[in-house]
Amino acid sequence: MATKRTHVYRLYPDATMAHVLDKWFDYRRYCYNKALELWNATYSEYRMLVSPEILAEFKKPKEERQFTEEQKLFISRYYPTAALIQKKAYSKQTVMGKADLFPYPAASIC
Numbered sequence: 001m002a003t004k005r006t007h008v009y010r011l012y013p014d015a016t017m018a019h020v021l022d023k024w025f026d027y028r029r030y031c032y033n034k035a036l037e038l039w040n041a042t043y044s045e046y047r048m049l050v051s052p053e054i055l056a057e058f059k060k061p062k063e064e065r066q067f068t069e070e071q072k073l074f075i076s077r078y079y080p081t082a083a084l085i086q087k088k089a090y091s092k093q094t095v096m097g098k099a100d101l102f103p104y105p106a107a108s109i110c
Helices: 015-049 052-059 069-078 082-088 092-101
Strands: none
Touching: 052 069
């Protein structure tokens, strides 16, 4: 069995490096918040589209589910939510549009 080792490093950045690290962490936080915003928007759209009857059927075991023809048509069009994600997805240019605020090399990582 392999052992896992952990190394802890303490950084003592000077003022310039601290400023650069702050910018990189701000950009990481910006990317995370954009992704979370997209996820929440997609989820709320999905919840508005799906009726409570369909959700109740999905909670049942797969063998016991009985959908009407109208529900089957809806599910074939809107489930899973990949179509909504593709429709609402932010392009890389949208996220990278903030790169001018973070002119450091790590700003291209998102």
